[in-house]
Amino acid sequence: MTQKKKIVVALGGNAILSNDASAQAQQEALEMTSKHLVKLISPEVQLIISHGNGPQVGNLLLQQQASDSEKNPAMPLDTCVAMTQGSIGFWLQNALERELKNANLEKEVATIVTQVIVDKEDEAFKNPSKPIGPFLTHEQAQVLEKETGAVYKEDAGRGWRKVVPSPKPIAIQEQYSINTLINNDIITICAGGGGIPIERQSSRGVEAVIDKDFASEKLAEMIDADLFIILTGVDQIALNFGKENEKWLDKMTVSEAEQYMEEGHFAPGSMLPKVEAAVQYVKARPECKAVITSLEMLGNINKESVGTEIVY
Numbered sequence: 033m034t035q036k037k038k039i040v041v042a043l044g045g046n047a048i049l050s051n052d053a054s055a056q057a058q059q060e061a062l063e064m065t066s067k068h069l070v071k072l073i074s075p076e077v078q079l080i081i082s083h084g085n086g087p088q089v090g091n092l093l094l095q096q097q098a099s100d101s102e103k104n105p106a107m108p109l110d111t112c113v114a115m116t117q118g119s120i121g122f123w124l125q126n127a128l129e130r131e132l133k134n135a136n137l138e139k140e141v142a143t144i145v146t147q148v149i150v151d152k153e154d155e156a157f158k159n160p161s162k163p164i165g166p167f168l169t170h171e172q173a174q175v176l177e178k179e180t181g182a183v184y185k186e187d188a189g190r191g192w193r194k195v196v197p198s199p200k201p202i203a204i205q206e207q208y209s210i211n212t213l214i215n216n217d218i219i220t221i222c223a224g225g226g227g228i229p230i231e232r233q234s235s236r237g238v239e240a241v242i243d244k245d246f247a248s249e250k251l252a253e254m255i256d257a258d259l260f261i262i263l264t265g266v267d268q269i270a271l272n273f274g275k276e277n278e279k280w281l282d283k284m285t286v287s288e289a290e291q292y293m294e295e296g297h298f299a300p301g302s303m304l305p306k307v308e309a310a311v312q313y314v315k316a317r318p319e320c321k322a323v324i325t326s327l328e329m330l331g332n333i334n335k336e337s338v339g340t341e342i343v344y
């Protein structure tokens with residue numbers, strides 16, 4: 033058997049949801065996304081897809097809270113992440129299968145409920161920073177803080193929100209299952225929403241969220257991906273983003289990227305984790321490249337240089 037090319041694609045938020053959160057609108061968005069993804073697929077390519085879930089898990093937490101009762105209690109965060117991995121995975125499987133059929137490609141698609149191991153000694157647990165769930169008044173937040181021990185912080189003048197830690201992923205629990213699917217030529221959707229964080233020490237789910245760009249990087253390293261693509265809302269990365277002297281980049285080396293990060297060119301929480309993830313991947317696999325670009329550019333990626341390439 034000749035070695036196939038393994039490509040990990042991390043889908044950004046806009047691949048699934050723009051402003052209409054209905055199931056139908058999200059399925060339509062994923063249908064568009066699938067049309068682009070199918071352009072990457074050939075008998076020589078093994079495709080592995082990860083995705084974000086920020087808005088979906090946020091909405092699900094709101095729904096859970098709105099109908100919380102003794103008989104029908106709200107589900108915790110780890111369970112909600114699992115639920116969104118399942119629902120988004122279903123939508124994407126279904127949309128991809130239809131597009132594959134249209135393109136006369138015979139491939140199966142499967143989703144893995146993915147647990148990602150984190151360390152409870154991770155510094156992030158000392159400083160919860162990721163806001164989740166509804167906006168509350170200060171009084172509501174204080175009551176809940178006493179009742180549950182969760183941490184609440186003021187979020188940019190909009191109200192108080194629960195914050196959870198965002199630890200770094202250490203490893204992916206379902207490594208063997210994921211590799212088995214890939215090796216059987218099944219298009220594999222996994223590590224959705226950064227994966228469900230489980231504590232290394234207890235192997236149990238923990239109230240935290242993992243950045244999907246970091247989890248996708250772990251995935252790419254774990255399966256020895258030949259190409260790591262992060263799809264987001266922009267075609268390329270810019271220096272001085274949004275300023276008059278904005279400069280779009282075709283390519284950057286690891287050392288250039290590290291210099292730009294130090295100079296503060298990439299916004300924390302949006303572009304910075306992507307560049308960090310790309311750099312980490314290329315350091316682990318110096319012969320490979322990472323690409324940060326938009327969905328629309330994906331079709332040309334095997335033919336020409338698109339987006340911003342990160343190389344060793």
Ligand code: ADP
Pocket residue numbers: 043044045046084263264265266268269270271272273297298299301302303304
């Ligand atoms: P995703 O859902 O794909 O993770 P994010 O909104 O978290 O998307 O991050 C991508 C966004 O980061 C881009 O759409 C852009 O608005 C913003 N961004 C911040 N800094 C830069 C930069 N230097 N170059 C390009 N985009 C940047």
Ligand code: MG
Pocket residue numbers: 301302
């Ligand atoms: Mg993001």
